[in-house]
Amino acid sequence: MLEKLPHVFGRALKSIRPGVEKTLxxxxxxxxxxxxxxxxxxxxxxGGAFDARFTADGAGVSPPLEWRGVPLNAVGVVxxxxxxxxxxxxxxxxxxxxxxxxxDGGFAERALSANPPRFPTGRNSYLRTGWLPxxxxxxxxxxxxxxxxxxxxxxxxxxxHPGRDAVDAAVVKHGIAKGLLTATYQRA
Numbered sequence: 030m031l032e033k034l035p036h037v038f039g040r041a042l043k044s045i046r047p048g049v050e051k052t053l054x055x056x057x058x059x060x061x062x063x064x065x066x067x068x069x070x071x072x073x074x075x076g077g078a079f080d081a082r083f084t085a086d087g088a089g090v091s092p093p094l095e096w097r098g099v100p101l102n103a104v105g106v107v108x109x110x111x112x113x114x115x116x117x118x119x120x121x122x123x124x125x126x127x128x129x130x131x132x133d134g135g136f137a138e139r140a141l142s143a144n145p146p147r148f149p150t151g152r153n154s155y156l157r158t159g160w161l162p163x164x165x166x167x168x169x170x171x172x173x174x175x176x177x178x179x180x181x182x183x184x185x186x187x188x189x190h191p192g193r194d195a196v197d198a199a200v201v202k203h204g205i206a207k208g209l210l211t212a213t214y215q216r217a
Contacts, residue, residue: 038163045118049113053193054177056211058201064206066098072138079163079214080172082138086216091124091142095135096178100206103131103180109196112163115155115174122193123161123174125151126128131180151191163214171215180206 049055072080072092081087099106104130115121124141128149140147142160153161165172185191185199200207 038167045142046114046116047118049173049175050194052111052113052120052177053109053197053200054175054207056197057088059207062179062200062204062207064208065100065206066096066180068094068176068178068208068210070094070176070210073176073210073212075210075212077212077215078214083154083162084214085162085164085183087162089142089160090139091136092212093136093138093140094210095097095133096208097132097133098130098206099180102182102184104127104184104203105131105181107179107181107185107196107200108136109175109177109179109193110184111175111177112172113175114165114170115200116153116166116169120175121161121195121206122152122154123163124153124159125191125193125196126186127151127185127191127196129147146158151187151193151196154159154193155201165214165216167216168217171213174212176212179204 108126110123111120150158182205183202
């Protein structure tokens with residue numbers, strides 16, 4: 030959708046970015062939560078670029094993801110993917126996966142983009158469930174996508190499709206460990 034916007038539009042908005050400090054992972058309220066969960070992907074290198082098949086320029090499927098190091102006392106896991114460089118006041122939410130078992134785990138490719146998704150999902154920034162493929166404006170520059178995994182020490186009491194604010198409150202209150210994988214994407 031945003032690939033159809035003129036290049037000049039993306040360049041004009043280039044300085045408008047929330048930044049990584051506004052992502053949940055870097056929230057100062059989570060400073061005491063240990064970053065002890067390892068987050069990896071067979072399709073993404075930490076700090077590396079997305080393959081176009083995971084974006085709006087390709088098939089738009091969700092990438093595979095794995096996490097290890099969830100504490101034994103975890104009750105559940107939540108996965109949140111945010112774009113720290115969207116031309117919006119807050120990071121753009123690409124997916125929320127919730128009510129995941131409180132242990133090491135992962136997703137296969139397409140698991141969150143299936144219709145319906147193969148795991149419980151919350152509302153992304155477009156108020157839809159499932160994977161929202163990266164779709165940065167042309168000319169806006171490199172976007173950083175933070176794949177965040179949180180172990181929770183208590184049931185967060187989420188409804189069926191929680192939004193970012195509900196995840197924020199639950200992680201701040203019940204978070205006992207966290208992990209991060211960052212991938213990038215840029216339209217030429």
